[in-house]
Amino acid sequence: MSLRRFASLLLGTLLILGIGAVGLVYTYGRAHTLDAVEATVETDLSTVGTPFAGHIQSLGVHAGDRVTAGQEVARVQSPSLSQSLETGFPEEGLGYRVDGDDVIVLTATADGVVGSAEHAAGSFVTANTQIASIEVQGTSRVRAEVPMSAADYARLPAGSAMTARLPDSTEVATEVYEVQFEEAEDGESVAVVRGRSPELAEAGTFTNGAPVTAQVHLDDAEGLGSWAARQLAELITPSGASI
Numbered sequence: 001m002s003l004r005r006f007a008s009l010l011l012g013t014l015l016i017l018g019i020g021a022v023g024l025v026y027t028y029g030r031a032h033t034l035d036a037v038e039a040t041v042e043t044d045l046s047t048v049g050t051p052f053a054g055h056i057q058s059l060g061v062h063a064g065d066r067v068t069a070g071q072e073v074a075r076v077q078s079p080s081l082s083q084s085l086e087t088g089f090p091e092e093g094l095g096y097r098v099d100g101d102d103v104i105v106l107t108a109t110a111d112g113v114v115g116s117a118e119h120a121a122g123s124f125v126t127a128n129t130q131i132a133s134i135e136v137q138g139t140s141r142v143r144a145e146v147p148m149s150a151a152d153y154a155r156l157p158a159g160s161a162m163t164a165r166l167p168d169s170t171e172v173a174t175e176v177y178e179v180q181f182e183e184a185e186d187g188e189s190v191a192v193v194r195g196r197s198p199e200l201a202e203a204g205t206f207t208n209g210a211p212v213t214a215q216v217h218l219d220d221a222e223g224l225g226s227w228a229a230r231q232l233a234e235l236i237t238p239s240g241a242s243i
Contacts, residue, residue: 041208042143056120059121078103153191164195166210193216
């Protein structure tokens with residue numbers, strides 16, 4: 001065999017082995033990860049509302065504003081407030097304080113970002129109306145709907161990894177802390193996986209429901225090397241035979 005023919009044969013063999021190795025790695029990855037069909041950012045919400053009917057005297061925030069705990073959000077002038085004060089309504093409590101005898105000052109109960117502020121100054125609101133909502137800082141988590149079999153679920157213990165790509169294209173590794181099965185619109189069952197991490201909390205506060213992409217990583221007891229060896233053995237060994 002000539003040297004040129006030998007080199008050509010060797011190069012072809014290496015190329016085939018390389019393609020096969022890449023294929024095995026890709027197949028291994030697909031066998032050990034699950035892609036979410038839908039994933040969003042969830043954030044705890046703090047509601048700012050008035051217990052009394054009245055007119056909004058002022059509104060100090062707008063959607064998207066960052067607020068701190070105790071910051072004034074709105075003032076509501078209510079004729080019924082003075083009567084409630086006479087019957088023992090506290091002049092200060094969680095998320096409010098009374099100014100004079102007919103104005104209740106509503107305040108933020110947590111640091112975060114205003115998600116909604118639907119009522120304008122001067123408008124009339126009934127008792128127990130929500131004035132604004134605040135997306136609480138540091139509570140962001142990823143909610144992912146993932147097609148999952150019983151065998152997949154057995155390979156997803158608490159603390160498994162879920163990778164998420166956020167709206168700003170940042171990739172964050174989260175830790176799975178909850179898996180629930182819910183009925184989808186087509187009647188099929190879907191696994192709802194939730195993941196969180198300090199990195200995600202520090203990445204900022206994201207709008208509730210902001211779309212992301214997510215991938216769940218299943219537990220792998222045998223590792224890539226053992227898995228590849230088993231796959232190769234299955235390819236070259238007839239069914240039922242042993243090597």
